[in-house]
C-alpha cells in the first residue's frame with residue numbers, strides 16, 4: 132500500500148507536494164515515500180498570530196467541552212489504529228507491535244485528557260486574615276509549541292497536545308523532518324475533529340513542517356508562552372536558553388543514559404526479558420532505552436552468557452514481518468554513530484557480542500544492525516554518552532551503593548531500574564540515597580512507561596514532565612486569588628498602615 136492509499140484508508144485526502152523541499156524516506160528500504168513541502172521562516176509570525184487568536188477563543192470554552200474534542204479524536208485513533216501504526220512502521224522503521232503500542236499510547240493519553248477535562252482543580256487554602264478566602268486557580272496559558280522527535284513521532288506529540296488542548300491552549304506542532312508523514316496523518320485527523328466541533332476556532336492546531344531554521348524562528352516567538360521539546364541534550368540546551376531569554380516556559384524531554392542494576396537477589400529470567408526489551412526494543416532508539424547494565428559480580432558471568440545467547444537469536448530485519456524484533460536504524464548517521472562506538476570499545480579492549488551490520492549490499496540506503504553487547508568489565512567503570520542505537524554497555528559491581536553511584540554518575544537522569552527480590556535493596560534504590568532519575572522502576576525495565584505517571588528526567592534530561600499525574604499544571608497559568616469579604620482591610624503579616 133503506498134502512502135496516498137494509506138491516507139485514503141484513514142479518510143484523509145492528501146496529495147504529495149509537487150515539489151518537495153525534502154523527501155520522506157523509509158528506513159526499511161531507503162524508498163522515497165513522498166516529497167514534503169515545508170514552511171518558510173517568514174510564515175512563522177502569521178502562524179503565531181493565528182495561534183494566539185485561536186487561543187483567545189478556545190480558553191473560554193468550558194474545559195469538559197474541550198475534553199469532548201479529545202474524546203472524538205480518540206475514537207478516530209481507535210478506528211485507524213492499524214493504519215496509523217503502518218505510517219510509523221513505514222517512516223520510522225518500528226516493528227508492528229511497537230508501532231501499534233505507540234498509537235495505543237496516544238489513545239490512552241486522550242482518554243486521560245477527557246477525564247482531566249473535568250478535574251482541572253485548584254486548592255482552597257486557609258487565609259490568615261478574617262473574612263478572607265485564599266484560592267489557587269488554574270488558567271489557560273496560551274499557544275503551545277510542540278517540537279517532537281522521530282523516535283516517537285505520534286505519542287509524545289499527543290502527550291503534549293491532549294493536555295494542552297483540555298487546558299484551553301492552542302497548538303503549533305513542529306515534528307522531526309524524519310517523521311513528517313506520521314505528523315501529517317495524525318494532525319489531519321485532529322483537524323477533522325476540530326472542524327466538526329463548533330466551539331473550536333480555526334487554527335486551534337497548526338502543523339509546521341520545516342527545518343531547523345523554522346524551529347528556531349518558532350522558538351523565538353514571544354506570543355508562544357510554552358515550548359515543549361523532545362530531542363537531544365544539545366537541542367534542549369539551545370531551545371531552553373532561547374525560551375528563557377524571553378521569559379517563556381519550556382518543558383524539555385532530552386537524552387537518557389538509562390541503566391538497569393541486577394543484584395544477586397534478582398529473578399534472572401525476569402531481568403533477562405526486561406534487559407532485552409529495554410536494550411534492543413525500537414532498535415535502541417527510545418529515550419528510555421537501556422544503555423548501561425550493572426551486574427553484581429556473582430551473577431555477571433551467567434547473565435552475560437544468557438544475554439549473549441539471546442542476542443544471537445534476535446531477528447533483525449524488515450519491521451513489517453511478524454517474526455522481526457529489531458527493525459532498521461533511522462538513517463546512515465545513526466548507523467555510523469553505532470559503528471564508531473563499537474570500534475572505540477573494541478580498540479579499548481571490550482568484548483563485543485553482536486553489532487554487525489546485516490543485509491549489507493542489497494539495500495544501499497537501509498541500515499540494519501544487529502544489537503551489540505559491550506562487555507566493558509575490567510576496561511571501563513561507566514559510559515557517559517548516549518548513543519542512539521542498540522548498544523548495551525555492561526559492567527560488574529560488588530556493593531549496591533557503588534552500582535547506584537555509578538548509575539547516577541552521568542549527565543543524564545531519565546530512567547533507571549533495579550532487579551532484586553530484596554525489599555531492602557528495592558526500597559534503598561527508591562530512597563533519597565538511591566536513583567537520581569525521573570523514572571525509577573523495580574523489577575521492570577527502563578522503557579515502556581505508562582501514560583498515567585509523569586514522564587521526564589532530571590539533570591541534562593531537562594527536568595520537564597509530560598503525560599500523566601499533575602503534568603497538566605505545566606500547561607496552565609497558576610493564579611493565586613485572595614478575596615476579602617470583610618468590611619475593613621486587614622493587611623497580611625499584621626502590618627499596620629494607617630494615615631495619621
Ligand code: UN1
Nearest residue numbers: 283417418419578579580
Ligand atoms: C521517548 O522515547 O521519547 O516509556 C518516549 C517509554 C515510552 C515513551 C518513550 N512510553 O519508553
